[in-house]
Amino acid sequence: xxxxxxxxxxxxxxxxxxxxxxxxxxxxxxxxxxxxxxxxxxxxxxxxxxxxxxxxxxxxxxxxxxxxxxxxxxxxxxxxxxxxxxxxxxxxxxxxxxxxxxxxxxxxxxxxxxxxxxxxxxxxxxxxxxxxxxxxxxxxxxxxxxxxxxxxxxxxxxxxxxxxxxxxxxxxxxxxxxxxxxxxxxxxxxxxxxxxxxxxxxxxxxxxxxxxxxxxxxxxxxxxxxxxxxxxxxxxxxxxxxxxxxxxxxxxxxxxxxxxxxxxxxxxxxxxxxxxxxxxxxxxxxxxxxxxxxxxxxxxxxxxxxxxxxxxxxxxxxxxxxxxxxxxxxxxxxxxxxxxxxxxxxx
Amino acid sequence: xxxxxxxxxxxxxxxxxxxxxxxxxxxxxxxxxxxxxxxxxxxxxxxxxxxxxxxxxxxxxxxxxxxxxxxxxxxxxxxxxxxxxxxxxxxxxxxxxxxxxxxxxxxxxxxxxxxxxxxxxxxxxxxxxxxxxxxxxxxxxxxxxxxxxxxxxxxxxxxxxxxx
Numbered sequence: 001x002x003x004x005x006x007x008x009x010x011x012x013x014x015x016x017x018x019x020x021x022x023x024x025x026x027x028x029x030x031x032x033x034x035x036x037x038x039x040x041x042x043x044x045x046x047x048x049x050x051x052x053x054x055x056x057x058x059x060x061x062x063x064x065x066x067x068x069x070x071x072x073x074x075x076x077x078x079x080x081x082x083x084x085x086x087x088x089x090x091x092x093x094x095x096x097x098x099x100x101x102x103x104x105x106x107x108x109x110x111x112x113x114x115x116x117x118x119x120x121x122x123x124x125x126x127x128x129x130x131x132x133x134x135x136x137x138x139x140x141x142x143x144x145x146x147x148x149x150x151x152x153x154x155x156x157x158x159x160x161x162x163x164x165x166x167x168x169x170x171x172x173x174x175x176x177x178x179x180x181x182x183x184x185x186x187x188x189x190x191x192x193x194x195x196x197x198x199x200x201x202x203x204x205x206x207x208x209x210x211x212x213x214x215x216x217x218x219x220x221x222x223x224x225x226x227x228x229x230x231x232x233x234x235x236x237x238x239x240x241x242x243x244x245x246x247x248x249x250x251x252x253x254x255x256x257x258x259x260x261x262x263x264x265x266x267x268x269x270x271x272x273x274x275x276x277x278x279x280x281x282x283x284x285x286x287x288x289x290x291x292x293x294x295x296x297x298x299x300x301x302x303x304x305x306x307x308x309x310x311x312x313x314x315x316x317x318x319x320x321x322x323x324x325x326x327x328x329x330x331x332x333x334x335x336x337x338x339x340x341x342x343x344x345x346x347x
Numbered sequence: 348x349x350x351x352x353x354x355x356x357x358x359x360x361x362x363x364x365x366x367x368x369x370x371x372x373x374x375x376x377x378x379x380x381x382x383x384x385x386x387x388x389x390x391x392x393x394x395x396x397x398x399x400x401x402x403x404x405x406x407x408x409x410x411x412x413x414x415x416x417x418x419x420x421x422x423x424x425x426x427x428x429x430x431x432x433x434x435x436x437x438x439x440x441x442x443x444x445x446x447x448x449x450x451x452x453x454x455x456x457x458x459x460x461x462x463x464x465x466x467x468x469x470x471x472x473x474x475x476x477x478x479x480x481x482x483x484x485x486x487x488x489x490x491x492x493x494x495x496x497x498x499x500x501x502x503x504x505x506x507x508x509x510x511x
């Protein structure tokens with residue numbers, strides 16, 4: 001088994017070493033064959049206006065994505081990412097402006113006349129999000145159809161995949177963290193869990209986008225949790241924030257400030273935790289892959305393949321754990337907002 | 348595209364996509380799933396409870412049967428005892444009846460014997476009296492064949508009469 005695995009990894013490193021080298025060369029301008037792993041890694045973990053898969057020789061195999069712009073004076077406009085780049089090198093830049101709009105080398109949208117413009121493009125991550133949503137919808141809806149057809153019969157197919165997750169989120173996360181009123185929040189927590197989990201897992205696929213490791217995505221999810229927590233906050237919750245019980249009057253202004261900041265640090269922690277955990281995993285994997293090209297050695301290639309496989313297995317764990325942690329902490333924050341405190345003065 | 352600055356476009360699409368996903372899943376996936384899960388759990392719970400109930404009933408029935416059996420045994424014992432007593436009494440009764448009847452028979456026999464004896468005795472007496480009379484007649488005939496004796500006897504009688 002392990003011999004077969006080693007032989008395979010050797011074969012793959014030999015096969016890919018050359019073409020990856022070409023990618024580096026293409027992306028960094030090929031300064032005397034010296035590759036820049038940092039820009040290679042950063043390019044892979046950041047969002048982009050086109051979906052770049054790999055290079056064959058000097059040909060970039062990419063999927064051009066729609067660029068949607070909005071400006072108050074121009075209205076909505078639709079383009080393709082290939083409109084704004086060099087057809088040969090696939091580089092964006094001011095010099096490739098199209099119809100008065102350009103995408104610069106840092107993939108920021110701009111107008112030639114310096115006016116303001118908003119970017120609603122279907123970027124790589126937006127496309128990835130649609131794939132994740134489609135996947136989640138397919139699995140959950142086919143699971144749900146089992147229940148519609150068979151009622152309370154034992155789960156089968158997608159239902160048997162999803163049912164343990166549903167029960168786990170309902171009983172182990174929602175019920176334990178929220179308390180008696182947990183049933184209202186189970187659908188949100190379930191959606192959160194399956195979306196993040198699927199996003200984490202699909203993000204590990206080669207060529208996939210780093211969706212759940214993007215700060216905008218984690219920011220949106222954390223924001224939704226923040227809204228749900230504060231919309232459902234009961235009297236006790238707000239009393240805790242603005243008139244913390246058991247605190248001397250002189251300290252109250254400081255406490256209120258601290259508690260008020262606390263409202264925002266909770267979702268902020270959610271946002272940063274998921275972003276960092278997923279992005280770090282991607283960076284580690286890509287860094288190990290880059291090692292082979294930095295050292296330009298087949299033996300390092302074998303070693304880095306072994307390490308990448310190892311890290312990938314860990315990342316499978318991390319994908320699940322981070323989805324669990326995000327859901328659990330969301331549930332705990334909701335639980336803190338809806339909990340009925342026993343009304344004694346000892347807090 | 349920056350690493351740590353969230354881009355507005357992605358936030359917009361993410362918000363839109365996630366909320367759409369949330370509503371579709373709530374309506375078409377989570378609600379039916381959670382409902383049928385709850386239904387299944389409650390049906391399992393009910394089945395367990397009814398099994399427990401059946402088990403309890405069974406054990407109740409068993410103990411009841413045991414009780415009935417015990418009672419039946421007791422009753423049987425009582426009936427047997429009564430039967431024994433009755434038969435003993437019957438034997439006893441029969442015995443006393445038999446002895447009574449025996450005594451009666453004996454008494455009757457005695458009475459018959461007594462009357463027979465009396466009858467026999469009186470017969471004997473009559474016979475004796477007849478014999479005596481005959482003997483006396485014969486004697487008298489012999490003695491009174493002479494006149495003198497007859498006169499003496501008459502005198503005797505007269506004498507007796509006078510005294511009276």
